[in-house]
Amino acid sequence: MQIITSEDMKTNTIKILINEFLVTHEITSKESISIELLNYLRNKEMKIEDGVLFNQLLDLIEEKVIGLMDEKIG
DSSP states (O other): OEEEOGGGGGSSHHHHHHHHHHHHOOOOOTTHHHHHHHHHHHHTTEEEOOHHHHHHHHHHHHHHHHHHHHHHHO
16 A cells, blocks of 8 residues: 655655546535545555645645636636
């Protein structure tokens, strides 16, 4: 099992993880992101043990989803 750490924020690992997650999952609400992300990580045999890092990742995903929604509307 791969453990995602704060060091991965400095590499492309997090960007790739976010993009793969967004491509493979349809986000229906802000509240569903955390559950869907946990399921995604479990299926990919990845783990985030740092709660702060997990919250940062959720924030990045939310920002990206909002940006994608703005593009569709505009």
